[in-house]
Amino acid sequence: MPAELINGTAIARQVREDVARGVAELVATGGAAPGLATVLIGDDPASEVYVRNKRRACTAAGMIDQHRHLPGDVDQATAAALIDQLAADPAVSGILLQLPTPAHLDVEVLLARIPADKDVDGLTVANAGLLAQGRPGLRPCTPSGVMALLDQHDVPLQGAEAVVVGRSVLVGKPMAHLLLERHATVTTCHSRTRDLAEVCRRADVLVVAAGIPGLIGPEAVKPAATVIDVGIHRSGNGLRGDVDTAAVAEVASRITPVPGGVGPMTIALLLANTLTAARRQQGRADGPINGTTAS
Ligand SMILES: Nc1nc2c(c(=O)[nH]1)N[C@@H](CN(C=O)c1ccc(C(=O)N[C@@H](CCC(=O)O)C(=O)O)cc1)CN2
Numbered sequence: 001m002p003a004e005l006i007n008g009t010a011i012a013r014q015v016r017e018d019v020a021r022g023v024a025e026l027v028a029t030g031g032a033a034p035g036l037a038t039v040l041i042g043d044d045p046a047s048e049v050y051v052r053n054k055r056r057a058c059t060a061a062g063m064i065d066q067h068r069h070l071p072g073d074v075d076q077a078t079a080a081a082l083i084d085q086l087a088a089d090p091a092v093s094g095i096l097l098q099l100p101t102p103a104h105l106d107v108e109v110l111l112a113r114i115p116a117d118k119d120v121d122g123l124t125v126a127n128a129g130l131l132a133q134g135r136p137g138l139r140p141c142t143p144s145g146v147m148a149l150l151d152q153h154d155v156p157l158q159g160a161e162a163v164v165v166g167r168s169v170l171v172g173k174p175m176a177h178l179l180l181e182r183h184a185t186v187t188t189c190h191s192r193t194r195d196l197a198e199v200c201r202r203a204d205v206l207v208v209a210a211g212i213p214g215l216i217g218p219e220a221v222k223p224a225a226t227v228i229d230v231g232i233h234r235s236g237n238g239l240r241g242d243v244d245t246a247a248v249a250e251v252a253s254r255i256t257p258v259p260g261g262v263g264p265m266t267i268a269l270l271l272a273n274t275l276t277a278a279r280r281q282q283g284r285a286d287g288p289i290n291g292t293t294a295s
Pocket residue numbers: 049050096097098099100121141142170232239258259260261262263264265266267
């Protein structure tokens with residue numbers, strides 16, 4: 001029987017509606033509307049689309065759009081000065097530096113200027129370290145979105161075999177930590193993993209963020225596994241992921257489509273992080289954000 005499709009578009013809509021309610025409540029109780037600063041450097045067409053969608057989602061949720069666009073040949077000092085200015089601006093609750101940035105810039109140095117409490121992408125060393133230690137902090141949006149999809153579908157994680165394909169700072173590494181935090185037994189694979197298909201076949205939960213179109217076929221999937229495809233590649237007029245969706249759906253029990261799976265969750269969780277950041281900056285935090293120490 002073909003796998004159930006995990007509808008990321010619908011789940012993202014629910015998250016965005018919850019965030020919009022949270023923003024309305026914050027404002028109704030005398031708080032300031034959260035401000036999201038999206039920083040786009042250059043004119044990469046895909047990044048322009050993602051940033052436009054983030055800005056629209058931000059406004060639709062009742063937040064203040066604080067977008068900044070710098071030319072692709074901007075120098076490091078000017079880009080750093082912009083981030084410093086946003087960091088000091090009390091109207092800015094969250095700062096997001098759209099990736100990738102032009103190659104001449106040192107992206108790690110730019111990210112390091114974002115204060116941890118405004119790091120709504122969860123990409124600073126401080127927030128990555130908090131996640132690695134199982135301590136509360138802002139978590140990267142795409143892996144948090146994957147966790148929300150798994151939870152919406154009641155996918156059991158405690159004691160489950162989880163395999164993550166990919167070890168990027170944006171997805172693979174934080175994904176492994178988030179799964180560990182929920183007591184999954186986690187294996188991370190990468191380009192030098194020997195017999196990738198054999199390792200992937202152990203997975204009850206397989207998360208693929210390798211950046212290679214169609215990398216995972218049915219031979220790499222355990223029967224009844226849950227398969228999450230984080231890949232996104234333009235092919236002809238359409239989009240495809242890292243998983244051969246049609247073939248894998250014959251083996252898996254649940255699978256995310258591309259488009260309409262993980263992608264929309266990235267933007268929804270960005271809004272959720274921005275609301276969390278704004279609440280904390282305004283002294284409205286109700287308990288720790290995102291995180292428990294695993295034992
Ligand atoms: N600073 C960041 N940069 C990048 C991130 C990130 O989380 N933070 N992630 C990706 C791109 N990305 C957000 O920036 C992103 C990618 C895809 C989608 C999405 O909604 N995809 C849709 C299809 C959209 C389309 O037609 O192209 C889907 O999968 O259904 C949202 C956000 C790299 N950079």
